[in-house]
Amino acid sequence: MVHSKVVIIGSGPAAHTAAIYLSRAELQPVLYEGMLANGTAAGGQLTTTTDIENFPGFPDGIGGGELMENMRKQSVRFGTEVITETISKVDLSQRPFKLWTEWSDGPEDAPARTADAVIIATGANARRLDLPGEEKYWQNGISACAVCDGAVPIFRNKPLFVIGGGDSAAEEAMFLAKYGSSVTVLVRRDKLRASKAMANRLLAHPKVTVRFNSVATQVLGEEKPNGLMTHLKVKNVVSGEEEVVDANGLFYAVGHDPATALFKGQINLDEESYIVTKPGTSYTSVEGVFACGDVQDKRYRQAITSAGSGCIAALEAEKFISEHESQEPANETEVPADGNAPEYKQNPLL
Ligand code: FAD
Ligand code: NDP
DSSP states (O other), X not given: OEEEEEEEEOOSHHHHXXXXXXXXXXXXXXXXXXXXXXXXXXXXXXXXXXXXXXXXXXXXOEEHHHHHHHHHHHHHHTTOEEEOOOEEEEEOSSSSEXXXXXXXXXXXXXXXXXXXXXXEOOOEEEOOOOOTTHHHHBTTTEESOHHHHTTSGGGTTSEEEEEOOSHHHHHHHHXXXXXSSEEEEEOSSSSOOSOHHHHHHHHHOTTEEEETTEEEEEEEEOOSTTOOEEEEEEEETTTXXXXXXXXXXXXXXXXXXXXOGGGTTTSOBOXXXXXXXXXXXXXOSSTTEEEOGGGGOSSOOOHHHHHHHHHHHHXXXXXXXXXXXXXXXOOGGGSOTTOOOOHHHHOTTO
């Protein structure tokens, strides 16, 4: 069993930003990037998409996979140990925290690692609907993130559809109205789940139509390789009527599943299983356990907000570790002979 000061679980922008800060602070972080954890490759959600156009610093855009490969290289450059395994069991009941990896997590197995602090950055997955045609036109007209993909040329001045009746669907539909010729929201029930204020704005929007009691049943489109979607089959669940409508974009806003099964019963989760953090911080209900990225953010869900929260988690973990260490016998090697403390000890913001 190996002990580390800090372990990061996850491999998206939040995890790697935390790793870059902690490794530059010479805390030798260990990052478990997962082996197809939750069905997603190491690198997280961005590995499932093409160009990222809204991450600052890349005026011509950058491929999602390439961006994550760069982040990983930057983590490693400063000394992060990246382990391609999935954390499958944790014990956060007392410090040091214990972590087990997949296939070695039976009752008799010793933990793979212990840690003074743990940063959870396991992310979330957008829910899919498994419609006929979904696999074929995924990212060729179908998306789970209007803010990410809405501005691309294939959606300009075209009829667009959103599925869902919550705040995300409302927000995404109003965002897409800037680009599409029209936006239709398909709501499976006879009412919206969105907050009153958001629902009122949606229903009053001149470019948005809300179709209640309506579901999509099939996505249709071009037959050539990488062909785009062109039509959608929509069913009225009350009358049973089905029709095929022009549709060049389909955006799912039917909720996300945060990757928190592993932590259930050990830290506070909200009713939708997101980790509860103290607002504006990465503090969870367990001292020494920090959370960042989409696993604790159901509202913004962007690469840059995840990265920002990863930075916060690293700074807070670093502070926690140094306070924890200062209660232990002084480590003579920590302060160099010239009396200058390392940069991260002088400036709490770096
Ligand atoms: P995630 O990216 O969710 O990554 C977490 C990863 O950690 C998991 O995927 C898995 O590999 C690993 N992991 C999970 N559990 C474990 C475990 N137990 N042990 C070890 N490893 C584990 N945002 C933008 O800003 N711009 C865009 O253009 C954009 N486009 C997108 C396109 C698509 C198709 C999708 C799905 C999302 C897009 N997003 C975009 C959103 C963005 O990808 C997310 O907000 C961001 O990736 C969240 O980062 P994260 O660090 O929280 O974790
Ligand atoms: P929600 O779970 O609130 O809404 C999901 C919507 O998708 C519901 O209308 C649901 O229908 C519908 N849905 C689920 N499954 C299907 C399906 N198989 N077929 C068709 N429709 C389906 O998720 P959101 O992402 O909208 O919101 C998550 C949380 O984030 C909420 O707490 C929300 O308030 C918050 N949020 C707040 C924002 C803001 O304040 N600006 C912005 C975005 C999110 P049904 O109602 O019938 O269950």
